Every structure is written in C-alpha cells, then in structure tokens.
Amino acid sequence: MFDAKKTTEGIIEFIKKYFLKSNLKGVVLGISGGKDSAVVAGLFCRALGADKVIGVTLPCHSKKEDKIDAVKVSEYFGFKLFNLDLTETYNTFTKEFDKNFSELGIEMEMLKDSNINLKPRLRMASVYYIAQAFSTFESAGYIVAGTSNICELYVGYFTKGGDNIHDISILADLTVQEVIAVGDYIGVPKEVLYKVPSDGISALTDEEKLGVKYDDIAKVIYGEEVEEETYRKIEALHKRNSHKFNLPKYIKDEE
Amino acid sequence: MFDAKKTTEGIIEFIKKYFLKSNLKGVVLGISGGKDSAVVAGLFCRALGADKVIGVTLPCHSKKEDKIDAVKVSEYFGFKLFNLDLTETYNTFTKEFDKNFSELGIEMEMLKDSNINLKPRLRMASVYYIAQAFSTFESAGYIVAGTSNICELYVGYFTKGGDNIHDISILADLTVQEVIAVGDYIGVPKEVLYKVPSDGISALTDEEKLGVKYDDIAKVIYGEEVEEETYRKIEALHKRNSHKFNLPKYIKDEE
Numbered sequence: 001m002f003d004a005k006k007t008t009e010g011i012i013e014f015i016k017k018y019f020l021k022s023n024l025k026g027v028v029l030g031i032s033g034g035k036d037s038a039v040v041a042g043l044f045c046r047a048l049g050a051d052k053v054i055g056v057t058l059p060c061h062s063k064k065e066d067k068i069d070a071v072k073v074s075e076y077f078g079f080k081l082f083n084l085d086l087t088e089t090y091n092t093f094t095k096e097f098d099k100n101f102s103e104l105g106i107e108m109e110m111l112k113d114s115n116i117n118l119k120p121r122l123r124m125a126s127v128y129y130i131a132q133a134f135s136t137f138e139s140a141g142y143i144v145a146g147t148s149n150i151c152e153l154y155v156g157y158f159t160k161g162g163d164n165i166h167d168i169s170i171l172a173d174l175t176v177q178e179v180i181a182v183g184d185y186i187g188v189p190k191e192v193l194y195k196v197p198s199d200g201i202s203a204l205t206d207e208e209k210l211g212v213k214y215d216d217i218a219k220v221i222y223g224e225e226v227e228e229e230t231y232r233k234i235e236a237l238h239k240r241n242s243h244k245f246n247l248p249k250y251i252k253d254e255e
Numbered sequence: 256m257f258d259a260k261k262t263t264e265g266i267i268e269f270i271k272k273y274f275l276k277s278n279l280k281g282v283v284l285g286i287s288g289g290k291d292s293a294v295v296a297g298l299f300c301r302a303l304g305a306d307k308v309i310g311v312t313l314p315c316h317s318k319k320e321d322k323i324d325a326v327k328v329s330e331y332f333g334f335k336l337f338n339l340d341l342t343e344t345y346n347t348f349t350k351e352f353d354k355n356f357s358e359l360g361i362e363m364e365m366l367k368d369s370n371i372n373l374k375p376r377l378r379m380a381s382v383y384y385i386a387q388a389f390s391t392f393e394s395a396g397y398i399v400a401g402t403s404n405i406c407e408l409y410v411g412y413f414t415k416g417g418d419n420i421h422d423i424s425i426l427a428d429l430t431v432q433e434v435i436a437v438g439d440y441i442g443v444p445k446e447v448l449y450k451v452p453s454d455g456i457s458a459l460t461d462e463e464k465l466g467v468k469y470d471d472i473a474k475v476i477y478g479e480e481v482e483e484e485t486y487r488k489i490e491a492l493h494k495r496n497s498h499k500f501n502l503p504k505y506i507k508d509e510e
Binding site: 006007010011014018022082083084085086088089092093096097100101104105106110111112113114117118121122124125126128129130132133135136137146160161165166167168169170171172173174243247248249250251252253 | 261262265266269273277337338339340341343344347348351352355356359360361365366367368369372373376377379380381383384385387388390391392401415416420421422423424425426427428429498502503504505506507508
C-alpha cells in the first residue's frame with residue numbers, strides 16, 4: 001500500500017541530501033498550473049525553503065486560467081513566481097521558418113506537430129537560461145527540476161528535448177495517483193490537484209490524446225490486470241516511444 | 256590500429272540497417288561549417304543518398320565564414336542546404352527575459368553563460384521542428400542526426416538539452432583523430448576538415464576553452480600515458496560534467 005507520508009518524507013530527504021552533497025542552492029521550474037509542477041514545487045519548498053525555489057510561468061499562446069492556478073500554487077507554498085512570455089519568441093521563430101521553407105509547399109496544417117513540440121523545447125531552454133542566470137547572479141548553484149511521473153514516462157508522453165530535460169527527477173517513480181496522494185498530503189490547492197491534466201497546448205486532455213487512462217497505465221506497470229485492448233494500446237505506446245530512451249549509436253568493431 | 260575504410264563502411268552499414276528496420280526516410284542536421292557535421296552529413300549521404308539528407312545552417316549572431324564552409328560541404332556531397340536564421344528569435348527571447356528579470360539587478364555580463372548555452376538549445380528545437388515538418392510533409396520519417404565524438408562526450412563538452420539531443424549517433428565512439436581520418440576517407444573538403452574547432456559562439460577554440468587537447472583526451476580514454484597535470488585536468492572535467500549523464504532520481508522505498 002502506498003504511504004503518502006513516508007514517500008513525501010523520503011523525497012524531501014532525497015532532495016536535501018543531493019543539494020548538500022552537490023553544494024547546490026536552489027531550483028528553477030516551470031509552473032504550468034497543473035498538479036505535477038505544483039507537487040514538485042511544494043516538495044522543494046518543504047526540502048529547501050520557499051526562498052530557494054524559483055517558479056516561472058512560461059505562457060506561449062496559453063490560456064489565462066493556467067496563470068491564475070500557477071499564482072495560487074506559488075502563494076500557497078510561498079515561492080517566488082516570475083513570468084516569461086514565450087509567445088513572441090515562438091512567433092518570431094515560426095515566421096523565420098516560413099520565410100525559408102514555405103516555398104517547398106509546407107502548409108500551416110502540416111506544422112501542427114512541429115508547433116506542439118516547439119513549446120516544451122522553448123520552455124526547457126528558458127528554465128535553463130534562468131537557472132544559469134541565477135547561478136551566476138548569486139554565485140551559487142541553481143538546477144532545473146523535472147516533473148515527469150512514471151505513467152507519462154512509461155508511455156513516452158513527453159517531448160524529447162523538452163520536458164524530459166532536467167537535472168533532478170523526484171516524481172519519476174510515482175504513478176499519477178501517488179503524485180496526487182503526495183500533493184494532497186502537502187496541501188496542494190484542490191482545484192489544481194484535481195484538475196484534469198492537459199498539455200495546455202492542444203485542446204484535448206492527456207488521457208484523450210493518449211487514448212488510455214493513467215490508472216490503466218499504472219496497472220500495466222505493476223502487472224495488474226487490465227482489458228486486453230487497453231493492454232495492447234499501452235504496450236504499443238511504450239514500444240513506439242522507446243526510441244526516446246534508446247539512442248542508436250554506432251560502436252567500432254572490436255576485431 | 257584505426258582503419259578509416261572499415262569504420263566508414265561500418266557506419267554506412269549501421270545507418271542503412273537502422274533506417275530499414277525503423278522504416279525511416281531521411282535525416283536532418285545542423286551544418287556548422289566545422290568538421291563534425293560535415294563528416295556526419297557525408298556519411299549519411301553515402302548511406303542514404305544525398306536527396307535524403309537535409310542540412311540546415313542555423314546562424315545566431317554567427318560569423319559569415321561558417322556559412323561559406325557549410326555551403327562548400329553541401330556542394331561537395333550534394334545534399335540540400337537550408338538556412339534558418341535564429342538571430343531574431345534569440346533577440347526576442349533575451350529581450351523578454353530582460354523585461355521580466357532586469358529589476359533583480361541581473362546585468363548583461365552575468366548572462367554570458369546563459370546566452371552561450373541558449374544557442375545550441377534553439378538549434379536543437381529548430382532541427383526537430385524541421386524534421387517533424389518534413390515527416391508530415393512527405394509522410395515519411397525524418398530523424399535528427401547527432402555529431403558528438405567520444406572526446407567531447409568524455410569531458411562533457413556539450414550543452415545539455417542542446418547538441419546532445421538527437422535520434423542517431425554515429426561518431427560517438429570515435430576520437431577526434433578518427434573523425435578526421437573518416438572525413439579524409441570520404442573526401443570532406445580539407446579547409447573544413449582541418450579547421451581548428453571552435454563553438455562559433457565564443458571567441459575561443461574548443462581546446463582553449465577546455466584547457467586540454469583532444470589528443471590527450473583520447474589518450475586518457477584509451478589508457479595511454481599523458482602528463483600528470485593533463486590527466487588530472489581531464490578527469491576533473493569528466494567528473495564535473497558527469498551530472499549531464501546521470502540524472503538523480505528518487506526511487507520509492509522497497510520495504
């Protein structure tokens with residue numbers, strides 16, 4: 001049985017030890033307004049103190065409500081929240097792309113996936129930019145915190161070069177239900193904790209995009225029974241996205 | 256003894272097999288004007304045919320000469336070369352950062368490292384954007400090729416979330432000398448192959464920035480003798496950058 005108190009304390013201890021060992025000061029992370037970044041931010045506040053946590057909202061043609069929820073989270077835990085709007089950066093990039101590639105006949109509609117994945121990559125570049133700026137500014141190490149949980153990781157539900165790039169990972173061994181239990185334990189505002197997760201980019205929820213439920217993914221990970229078709233869907237996602245974990249690499253012949 | 260012919264053929268075979276197995280069509284990579292991207296582009300042209308290779312120059316406040324060398328490489332191997340200028344995107348981003356963080360007292364000079372690392376991250380986002388656009392446009396898989404060699408990897412001389420993000424790695428087991436031998440074998444233009452490597456970003460060469468020579472790094476990797484101080488410097492770099500390979504991750508207690 002999952003013990004939220006024990007896991008919360010385990011994570012806090014893990015963070016404290018790692019920061020001490022590595023002589024680090026603080027952490028930077030994007031605050032999306034969803035539960036994962038809220039739980040991560042809260043755990044770092046408990047471990048390091050809220051003054052060592054730098055949250056950033058990184059809107060990019062985003063919904064206003066996400067910002068409101070991000071503010072709620074920062075107010076509850078007491079960490080500083082900055083804003084860095086990526087909309088203009090995104091627009092500048094896509095305009096430049098059009099200028100050089102439109103003559104090929106690549107139409108707007110064909111760039112849907114490119115555009116969806118550009119946002120988490122710009123967000124990654126942003127949090128690293130900010131972490132390095134604070135490290136120099138305060139002559140002390142700031143690192144980037146990741147928010148992926150084991151369900152998302154298992155089916156490869158992340159953007160390579162985007163949200164999978166970070167310096168410390170504290171939810172990667174927890175299922176979505178376990179993340180919620182930890183969030184509940186540390187007091188993450190309910191309207192954030194129980195909000196239906198979506199990427200804030202497409203109009204769909206995560207589960208609609210994936211075509212499977214997080215609870216079923218957790219069951220598959222832990223070898224519990226699910227419907228045959230669900231099992232096949234989840235394993236197909238796992239296999240299809242395995243390239244995100246395994247880089248094919250040429251190794252010299254050892255003859 | 257390193258056999259350039261055998262390794263070249265081995266890499267070409269490796270690429271062919273992987274593309275066939277994964278049902279992929281082509282490759283996208285940034286062409287910097289330096290030897291590594293030239294050698295990688297040349298090997299993919301030999302393996303897949305030049306019409307399956309999409310090179311991109313991604314200038315960002317860059318030197319004009321790099322572009323000239325990139326064109327030379329594309330003309331020699333016959334692959335298509337696009338240009339996507341990131342200067343405006345970079346400027347838009349840094350302006351937006353200033354707007355939100357300057358009140359803290361973070362000065363220009365303090366952003367040197369942030370700025371240096373922003374460029375390879377924007378380049379990564381760009382090549383993935385282009386690869387996904389071509390995949391949709393041609394209904395066929397395009398992936399991103401990496402250019403890191405074993406010497407750079409050993410000392411962690413790359414930007415996390417930047418040039419270390421790619422989908423296939425063909426030089427990662429080769430030393431700098433071995434990359435040059437392969438490049439010589441496939442005919443990479445001499446002025447590119449023997450150009451002193453630099454990041455095209457700071458004013459220093461790679462070896463000046465690192466404080467050690469690539470040949471000495473190769474010796475350390477293969478257990479050959481180098482001066483005591485050189486050895487210590489290389490091992491210190493290796494250790495200092497090991498966090499780029501090992502993500503600290505909390506694992507639940509198994510009690």
